Amino acid sequence: MSTxxxxxxxxxxxxxxxxxxxxxxxxxxxFFKASKRFYLVACNECGAAIGGGVAGR
Known part of the structure; x- marks a missing residue:
């Protein structure tokens, strides 16, 4: 089964x-300094934001 x-x-x-x-x-x-990195995942075709999250350093 494929997704x-x-x-x-x-x-x-x-x-x-x-x-x-x-x-x-x-x-x-x-914008600010923090111990965590904030990231965004976007579609390369249209640029729409499709997700995001926080990662520790």
């Missing part, structure tokens, strides 16, 4: 890691 994962905005199928972009918000914005 079909796609962007809810544009419908692009995600078949590999190159289909999404991981953006480290701590490094990009330099």
């Amino acid at each position: 079909n994962v796609h962007c809810s905005e544009c419908g692009t199928d995600f078949t590999g890691k190159d289909d999404v972009e991981f953006v480290d918000l701590g490094a990009e914005t330099r």
Whole structure:
């Protein structure tokens, strides 16, 4: 059984890691210093945010 994962905005199928972009918000914005890194996962086709999270340093 295969899983079909796609962007809810544009419908692009995600078949590999190159289909999404991981953006480290701590490094990009330099808005604040913290012991954790905040990141966003976006569709490479349309740029829609599809997820995100927090990672420890």
